[in-house]
Amino acid sequence: MLSPMGANASRAAGLWWLMFWIGVVVWVLVTAATLYALVRRRRDRHDPLTARRWENAPLVWGGIVLPSVVLVLLTGVSIDAMRHRDHPDASQATVVQVIGHQWWWEVRYPERDVVTANEVHVPAGRPVRLELTTADVIHSFWVPALAGKIDLVPGRSNTLSINTDRPGVYEGRCAEFCGLQHAKMRFRVVVEPESSFQDWLAAQGTSAAEPADDLAARGRQVFLSASCVYCHTIRGTAAVGSVGPDLTHLASRDTLAAGIMPNTKGHLGGWIVDPQQVKPGARMPSSDLPPDDLQALLAYLGSLA
Ligand code: HEC
Ligand SMILES: [Cu+2]
Structure with missing residues (x-):
């Protein structure tokens, strides 16, 4: 977030730096006050009343007034930054x-x-x-x-x-x-x-590609007769499940299972056989497809660019 690449991100980063530098100043002041308190000599106190009043002043200014001003200021700046995030309306975006x-x-x-x-x-x-x-x-x-x-x-x-x-x-x-x-x-x-x-x-926007060879055609058959159809959609086929991701153009994606691994044949096979191994608790059950069926299924899914 500190190397922003867009308008809203720049605004958030700007706010972050402002808060950072104000934090630095406050930290320096507090540290200086602490050091001063540690090393200063106690003054003679002939008049206990004025001495107490003098000691209260930094407390009031540094402990109440300054923090209040800083916090109100930062709140104002934050609210302003939130109001000025650009929010294009649906017609132009x-x-x-x-x-x-x-x-x-x-x-x-x-x-x-x-x-x-x-x-x-x-x-x-x-x-x-x-x-x-x-x-x-x-x-x-x-x-x-x-x-x-x-x-x-x-x-x-x-x-x-x-x-x-x-x-x-x-x-x-x-x-x-x-x-x-x-x-x-x-x-x-x-x-x-x-x-x-x-x-x-x-x-x-197009429907899924038709299988290009016999293996992929068999893979489609495997997909359609297995449990996959209850949860996944492949547009252009009878699979219209909506529990899991749409797989119509699965092969066009770079990663699998919410960005956790590259979309390669090996990872895809591992995922289909035992998703619980890779992502315990994921809402997809393991399957026990025979090896030949799995190979055909992988060929089909791999062709869905
Ligand atoms: C009970 C519902 C269910 C069944 C049955 C099911 N899946 Fe899934 N599938 C899911 C869910 C939910 C996810 C998302 C998991 C996640 O990322 O946490 C998923 C993810 C996937 C992904 C990754 C998609 C992506 O874009 O990253 C593939 C591929 C996949 N399933 C294929 C299959 C195949 C093939 C079958 C049949 C053998 C099958 N699924 C059966 C629910 C199901
Ligand atoms: Cu979440």
Whole structure:
């Protein structure tokens, strides 16, 4: 968060530095006062009354007035920074809906009927309005380099905006303890030039690719006759489950299971056979597919670009 790459993140970082430097000044003053108190000589006290009044003055100024002024000032600056976060309205921004699940992120582009998971693609140089809610408990969406944190609260929709002109892949994670696998609830924001973003959207909007060979065709059969269909959707097939991530374009994603491992054939196989090994408590049961079926399934899922 200290190397901000977007407008809202810069504002948060600016506020952080202001607080840091005020903290430094306060710390120096308090340390100096402590040292002074330790080394100063006691003055002769002919007149106990004036002496007491003199001793109370630093207490009143340093202990009450100064902290009050500093805290009121910082509160004011924080509120002002919150008010000035840019909040593009839905008409001028790309709208992305993010829905938190234990322990992964559903990502939707309502204008284009696109549904994906754990990867938020956004165009560089154009405002993006994120609308966030949750399917279960409270989560918190945090991409430190791009924007502040915001909670995903049951029954309401919070908004956060991202506006950056620097393409790149930015790591994000859940920032509100949400259960056993909270630490493995990551995601990435892919900021890309307008044209690649449009290409990506168009590709994600299509139905799943037809199997290109016999092995993949058999894999699709395995998928459709196993329990997978109760929880996963592959658009263009009979699988319309909504408990887990949409797998229509699984192979286009860089990572698996909320950013915890690269999307390679080996990791995918390990995940399908025993998700509980990698992510104990994850809402996906282990499966006992025969090796041949598993190979076919991997060939099919690997073809869903
Ligand atoms: C009871 C529901 C359920 C069943 C049955 C199920 N899954 Fe899942 N699956 C999930 C959930 C929930 C997740 C998200 C887990 C997480 O990241 O914490 C998931 C994640 C995945 C992922 C990772 C997706 C991504 O984008 O990272 C793949 C691949 C997957 N499942 C494939 C399968 C296959 C293949 C089957 C059938 C053999 C299957 N699942 C059966 C619920 C289920
Ligand atoms: Cu969470």
